[in-house]
């Protein structure tokens with residue numbers, strides 16, 4: 429899966445992979461999309477596709493999770509050149525893999541991507557949220573980071589970014605507003621929310637006490653991805669938009685019979701896939717047409 433799990437990929441390694449990809453396709457993507465669990469249908473919206481299985485891309489990690497196909501798809505989304513990860517990598521897939529799972533963000537950067545749009549499936553902690561809600565991420569809690577597990581740990585290569593990158597502006601506010609505006613226009617107002625995403629290491633789902641604690645700490649949703657990618661994307665200067673599909677309610681009550689499970693996560697993904705795809709693809713069109721967002 430991750431042959432050299434905590435190997436820090438050098439600038440030259442990333443450049444070699446990006447150059448290899450650029451030599452195989454004429455698409456020059458400015459938008460990079462990452463599909464969350466069960467949300468890979470977004471990649472199928474791309475026209476004139478050139479697709480690569482992760483196993484055929486030099487240096488690329490391999491997807492191991494059900495609901496993550498493991499393909500990098502180039503193409504156009506309503507005329508805009510895009511690259512889309514149909515399947516992402518998670519911290520729990522291999523011990524100490526925080527560098528491998530974020531490698532694609534640096535490759536995106538070297539491909540010419542300016543804006544990254546990430547999706548994920550998450551458990552709802554906010555008691556006002558319902559299963560099927562789409563949460564625009566406005567901020568995050570990086571729990572593994574509190575324990576020193578940060579993808580930027582280790583030597584810093586200034587060609588990617590500074591040693592101490594700012595994260596208070598991690599989630600682009602104009603893109604959040606754009607998502608709200610587009611969501612309202614599409615009639616999604618009833619299930620469009622905003623909030624704070626908390627990442628944990630996984631793969632076990634949370635205990636009741638953990639969910640209660642995370643909620644008290646200010647998290648609205650909990651998952652096992654995205655934040656590491658966001659840190660690397662921001663470090664190298666790409667703009668970031670991210671959203672969570674609330675696929676299940678986090679269990680907060682000892683009387684509850686609910687049990688988090690991956691099948692429910694994928695099932696909710698299937699139910700909301702079309703709307704989510706429409707939201708993201710319409711946003712991509714607007715990024716193209718409004719220079720303020722480009």
Ligand SMILES: O=P(O)(O)O[C@H]1O[C@H](CO)[C@@H](O)[C@H]1O
Nearest residue numbers: 464465548549652653690693
């Ligand atoms: O974050 P994505 O990739 O959507 O996947 C989410 O779904 C899985 C749990 O069902 C975990 O991997 C969690 O992070």
Ligand code: HPA
Nearest residue numbers: 549550551650651652688
């Ligand atoms: O409840 C959850 N917890 C953690 N990750 C998740 N991904 C989807 N749902 C969840």
